[in-house]
Amino acid sequence: MNDFKVTAETIDLALFRATMQDVSCGAYVQFDGWVRDHNEGQKVLRLEYEVYEPLAVKEGERILAEARERFGVSRTAVIHRSGLMELSDTAVVVGVASPHRDEAFEACRYIIDQVKVRLPIWKKEHYASGHAEWVNCQRCAQHKQERGARD
Amino acid sequence: MNDFKVTAETIDLALFRATMQDVSCGAYVQFDGWVRDHNEGQKVLRLEYEVYEPLAVKEGERILAEARERFGVSRTAVIHRSGLMELSDTAVVVGVASPHRDEAFEACRYIIDQVKVRLPIWKKEHYASGHAEWVNCQRCAQHKQERGARD
Amino acid sequence: MNVTVRYFAAFREAAGVESETLPSKATTAGELFSECRDRHAALQDYHASMVAINEEMSQWDSTIKDGDEVLFFPPVAGG
Amino acid sequence: MNVTVRYFAAFREAAGVESETLPSKATTAGELFSECRDRHAALQDYHASMVAINEEMSQWDSTIKDGDEVLFFPPVAGG
Numbered sequence: 162m163n164d165f166k167v168t169a170e171t172i173d174l175a176l177f178r179a180t181m182q183d184v185s186c187g188a189y190v191q192f193d194g195w196v197r198d199h200n201e202g203q204k205v206l207r208l209e210y211e212v213y214e215p216l217a218v219k220e221g222e223r224i225l226a227e228a229r230e231r232f233g234v235s236r237t238a239v240i241h242r243s244g245l246m247e248l249s250d251t252a253v254v255v256g257v258a259s260p261h262r263d264e265a266f267e268a269c270r271y272i273i274d275q276v277k278v279r280l281p282i283w284k285k286e287h288y289a290s291g292h293a294e295w296v297n298c299q300r301c302a303q304h305k306q307e308r309g310a311r312d
Numbered sequence: 313m314n315d316f317k318v319t320a321e322t323i324d325l326a327l328f329r330a331t332m333q334d335v336s337c338g339a340y341v342q343f344d345g346w347v348r349d350h351n352e353g354q355k356v357l358r359l360e361y362e363v364y365e366p367l368a369v370k371e372g373e374r375i376l377a378e379a380r381e382r383f384g385v386s387r388t389a390v391i392h393r394s395g396l397m398e399l400s401d402t403a404v405v406v407g408v409a410s411p412h413r414d415e416a417f418e419a420c421r422y423i424i425d426q427v428k429v430r431l432p433i434w435k436k437e438h439y440a441s442g443h444a445e446w447v448n449c450q451r452c453a454q455h456k457q458e459r460g461a462r463d
Numbered sequence: 464m465n466v467t468v469r470y471f472a473a474f475r476e477a478a479g480v481e482s483e484t485l486p487s488k489a490t491t492a493g494e495l496f497s498e499c500r501d502r503h504a505a506l507q508d509y510h511a512s513m514v515a516i517n518e519e520m521s522q523w524d525s526t527i528k529d530g531d532e533v534l535f536f537p538p539v540a541g542g
Numbered sequence: 543m544n545v546t547v548r549y550f551a552a553f554r555e556a557a558g559v560e561s562e563t564l565p566s567k568a569t570t571a572g573e574l575f576s577e578c579r580d581r582h583a584a585l586q587d588y589h590a591s592m593v594a595i596n597e598e599m600s601q602w603d604s605t606i607k608d609g610d611e612v613l614f615f616p617p618v619a620g621g
Contacts, residue, residue, distance in 0.1 A: 175326055184400050187348035190341070194621045197338040197411065211551050213613070216594055241620065249335050253621045260348065266421055273413065273621055282620035283551035295552040297617045345542045362472050364534070367515055392541065404542045424542055433541035434472035446473040448538045
């Protein structure tokens with residue numbers, strides 16, 4: 162099973178969703194991360210993701226297994242982009258199908274939070290100023306801490 | 313603006329998602345309600361939704377405005393099916409776009425919870441036994457109560 | 464006074480009619496519902512049900528007046 | 543002993559190399575990183591960074607041995 166995928170191509174969202182379909186499930190929650198035009202006051206022109214694929218996939222599969230185990234959801238999948246991306250492109254998609262919606266929301270949230278802090282993936286933002294920078298996820302660091310405190 | 317729609321046709325999910333795109337948003341959360349093959353131990357063959365459209369749309373728009381107000385999200389939309397539906401059909405889709413994901417998850421959750429308890433929409437399940445029944449949402453009643461206690 | 468009542472879903476099936484205009488002495492939507500139960504014994508209680516008056520979601524103790532259209536909504540299950 | 547080090551993202555740009563095999567006296571991944579900072583002054587501290595040894599996510603106090611491949615991951619930002 163390889164439900165965590167990395168791709169350098171545009172993510173095929175219709176295909177992704179089709180693979181999540183499950184007649185025993187009443188709830189499907191999907192998170193899409195989009196390339197947005199600003200970050201911390203700077204105008205963003207494009208993004209670049211560097212992914213160390215062997216470990217990103219291995220650890221990504223682990224995250225999905227944890228989500229199924231913890232929340233009892235039926236299906237989980239992620240596709241993460243690598244390489245250069247333009248504004249509004251989908252950088253990551255997380256899908257969770259479950260009989261009921263409580264678990265689907267919780268598992269989807271868990272997966273994207275973990276993806277942001279545990280996987281060897283780096284984001285470089287290219288700004289209108291001509292400058293480019295590797296970005297740390299401020300909010301994510303915070304989430305990690307909060308989760309640490311809860312666990 | 314009419315972001316809350318009712319339709320007797322199959323929901324066009326690709327079109328729905330395209331209308332949610334927003335270059336100022338980094339997060340998009342979508343909830344799909346699917347027709348599942350069982351409910352409380354009974355095998356379900358198909359579903360029927362009765363919708364009183366004038367008030368469902370009016371109250372639905374109100375729910376979306378509340379979500380934007382409470383959570384500060386950028387875009388919200390819902391399409392709800394009416395009429396006869398088969399297994400795995402999408403009965404409802406909720407989309408929320410926001411600069412950050414916290415708010416997108418919370419607003420999406422808020423909208424679907426409210427849609428389930430506040431709108432003049434009724435679900436009739438047709439069972440393998442030949443029997444058919446108007447369904448009350450047990451979990452929803454519970455959510456309503458919990459929310460009431462919090463508010 | 465006369466009011467028009469519309470029944471939905473399980474209420475419609477219990478009442479056996481979709482809509483009816485009837486003379487009423489009720490002052491509230493709840494009282495009107497009781498009168499309708501007298502006409503249609505199969506109607507359940509309005510516990511957990513909702514009511515709309517002239518296309519506005521209302522309360523069971525909302526006042527009704529001559530010519531109102533009152534919609535009886537059994538327990539809902541959207542999504 | 544000899545180990546192979548791979549730098550990613552900001553670390554690669556700071557080190558100016560993608561990978562290098564070097565002699566080391568380090569017993570832990572953290573000590574190895576310090577040796578690498580001596581070679582490449584632009585490398586930042588490993589605060590909030592991660593390390594993998596032979597394709598397994600590891601800790602900065604994990605033991606390294608001759609022939610290991612050690613991957614230095616600067617602070618990540620998936621999604």
